[in-house]
Amino acid sequence: MNKKIYITVDMETPQTPFREGMLRESLFDHEFEYGAILNICHFYHIPATFFLNIYEEHFWGHGFFTEKCEQILMKGCDIQLHTHPFWQYDKNRINMYEYSLDEQKEIISAGKIRLQELTGEKVEIHRAGAYGADINTLHALRENGIYMDSSFFYDHKNCKLNQYSNQQLIDTGIQQIEVLTFERGLKYDNNVVKLDIDWMDLCELFTAMHVIINNNLNDIILFLHSSSFIKINGAYTKFELDYYKIFKFAAAIEYLIKNGYEFSLIKNADTKNIEKSWEHLQIKLGKVSFQYHEIKVDKIQNEDSNYEIINKFKNYIKANKSDIKRQIMKDRLYHMMYDSAMSYDAANKFYHLLRGF
Numbered sequence: 001m002n003k004k005i006y007i008t009v010d011m012e013t014p015q016t017p018f019r020e021g022m023l024r025e026s027l028f029d030h031e032f033e034y035g036a037i038l039n040i041c042h043f044y045h046i047p048a049t050f051f052l053n054i055y056e057e058h059f060w061g062h063g064f065f066t067e068k069c070e071q072i073l074m075k076g077c078d079i080q081l082h083t084h085p086f087w088q089y090d091k092n093r094i095n096m097y098e099y100s101l102d103e104q105k106e107i108i109s110a111g112k113i114r115l116q117e118l119t120g121e122k123v124e125i126h127r128a129g130a131y132g133a134d135i136n137t138l139h140a141l142r143e144n145g146i147y148m149d150s151s152f153f154y155d156h157k158n159c160k161l162n163q164y165s166n167q168q169l170i171d172t173g174i175q176q177i178e179v180l181t182f183e184r185g186l187k188y189d190n191n192v193v194k195l196d197i198d199w200m201d202l203c204e205l206f207t208a209m210h211v212i213i214n215n216n217l218n219d220i221i222l223f224l225h226s227s228s229f230i231k232i233n234g235a236y237t238k239f240e241l242d243y244y245k246i247f248k249f250a251a252a253i254e255y256l257i258k259n260g261y262e263f264s265l266i267k268n269a270d271t272k273n274i275e276k277s278w279e280h281l282q283i284k285l286g287k288v289s290f291q292y293h294e295i296k297v298d299k300i301q302n303e304d305s306n307y308e309i310i311n312k313f314k315n316y317i318k319a320n321k322s323d324i325k326r327q328i329m330k331d332r333l334y335h336m337m338y339d340s341a342m343s344y345d346a347a348n349k350f351y352h353l354l355r356g357f
Contacts, residue, residue: 002262003218004269006177007048008150009037010082011226012129013056015094019086023236026060027227028068032241034226038075040246044253046263050226051082051127051150054111054118058088069118078265079119081111081146084129095132097160104140112144124267125177127151134160138172150177150221150266155192177269180220182208196223197249205248206255213259219269220261222252 011034017023027033034050041048050072057064072079085107086094096104112123125148126141133151138161141149153159161169169176179194182204193199195208212220228249231242253263 002260003216004220004264005256005261006219006221006264006266006269007041007046007224008127008221008266009034009048009050009224009226009228010053010127010129011050012053012082012084014225014227015084015086015129017236019091019094026064027230027239028064030227030230030239032230032239034068035071036229036241036246037224037226037249038072038077040250040253041077042075044250044257044263046253047077047265048224048263049078049080049125049266052079052115053082053084053087053129054115055084055086055088055107057114065118073119073121078267079115079121080125080127080267081108081115081123082127082129083107083111086129095130095158096128096137097132097134097158099136101136101139104136105143108137108140108144108146112146124148125150130158131156131179132158132160135164135168135172138169138174142173147173148175148177148267148269150179152176153179153194154181175269177219177221177266179223180212180217182211194223195220197228197245197252198223198225200248205252209252209255209259213256213261221266222256224249 011028013027014023037048052065052069054065069079083096084094085096085099088110089099089103089107093099096107099107108126115123123146126137126146127149128137128151131151131153133149137151138149141147151159152161154162156162181192181194183192193204195205195212197205200208229242229246231240231245232238256263
């Protein structure tokens with residue numbers, strides 16, 4: 001059986017800049033938002049799970065997500081529940097753990113009902129926004145007939161699941177599809193990171209994947225946000241396509257496929273053994289174990305060296321311009337990007353970034 005990788009996309013408006021008044025518009029209709037991720041997944045014929053913050057509908061308007069959900073499902077992807085209660089309930093309480101058990105039951109129930117109305121499909125898995133879950137979150141999920149969760153993030157300040165014993169977590173009856181964490185080998189503000197296109201530079205990403213492959217790890221989550229491919233300036237006034245992140249994503253897909261990994265929907269993960277899912281946490285919460293979960297990832301090159309890799313592809317582009325241009329015009333994704341007034345050189349660069357190594 002092939003080892004599984006799950007692409008998950010947290011589909012949400014960037015909450016911090018929104019709360020601070022820097023961002024006052026929806027990015028969901030931006031041409032480089034979730035649709036760009038969908039197109040790349042479609043190009044590689046792989047599925048992704050979109051964890052939708054359905055509570056934003058309360059702010060943007062009823063029916064705001066209807067067409068977006070249809071587009072996601074049409075591309076063979078899945079939609080599951082993402083809870084950012086700030087948008088609909090209490091602006092002063094951002095995380096799920098700040099709500100009582102009864103309040104969390106209501107939050108999850110309302111989100112589940114609305115999401116099922118939009119998709120026509122059962123909600124089977126949940127992720128707390130900013131990983132801000134506690135044990136009440138798990139109990140609330142069970143009360144709402146949701147038995148899978150993907151909120152556990154080792155050593156994350158928002159994740160209160162760290163405070164409970166393994167047995168307490170097992171007793172909730174919830175299967176955990178955990179966040180695989182990596183401990184960086186140098187001093188960073190965030191020393192523990194996840195396999196995330198936004199969080200890791202190219203060198204870290206490939207070092208992490210190399211460790212995953214060499215240790216035969218399975219059921220791995222590759223993270224994105226719906227706005228991952230939008231490059232935003234500090235004032236949140238300029239939005240461009242982020243070629244570098246698209247390159248990282250496409251290169252990661254090709255590298256994992258070549259090394260025998262199969263991309264699947266996270267709801268299809270093996271849920272037969274709840275205790276086993278929490279046993280993995282025992283390894284994470286105990287001493288560092290290279291073979292399983294706490295993996296040291298040393299930054300093997302600095303950020304500037306990543307451009308040496310891109311420069312190699314520029315030489316390829318120069319030697320294959322005619323073939324590249326024909327491919328750009330043939331494929332719908334490239335055609336869409338070309339029509340967006342992208343320069344010829346930028347379009348060629350985008351083409352080869354997607355072609356990977």
